[in-house]
Amino acid sequence: MNRRSPLETVRSADPTETAGPGDSSEMVIPLHVEEVNVSKRSVEGRGVRVSIVTHKHEQVIDELLARERVEIERVPIGTRIDTFPQVREEGDLTIVPVVEEEIVVERRLVLKEEVRIRRIRESERFQDRVEVRRQEAMVTYLPDDTSIAGDEPAVGATGQT
Secondary structure, three states, X not given: OXXXXXXXXXXOOOOOXXXXXXXXXXXXXXXXXOOOOOOOOOOOOOXXXXXEEEXXXXXXXXXXXXXXXXXXXXXEEEEEEXXXXXXXXEOOEEEEEEEEEEEOOOEEXXXXXXXXXXXXXXXXXXXXXXXXXXXXXXXXXXOOXXXXXXXXXXXXXXXXX
């Protein structure tokens, strides 16, 4: 049995009918057509009340805080030097040389002192209770005879508490 699909062309028995492009002996017959009509209408008589409810609850914060402080130590040196020393680091210690010129018959550099800055890292646990807020919308459909401006709560409230 040889069946045709709905999209196949059908040969026309009448050669005088209007033919499609390409072949004068074939024509296309639409088998199904769909149409869509869209319209809108307004509905009256039912009110809606939307209210926002804010819930508060405490939440514990538990974080590790890092803090850094410095200790400054002045170390007197008093040594003659020929060149200006550079700032240097030894581990977590930064050494800043302080040089003073002394004028004698000749000029010479004297390492007056070193300022030693040590970085000390500390950690401590921090906990606190803070108040956080969460809001939810409660939608209430009012009966036809109830005014939206009414003060009493309506039955049928939806939403989480």
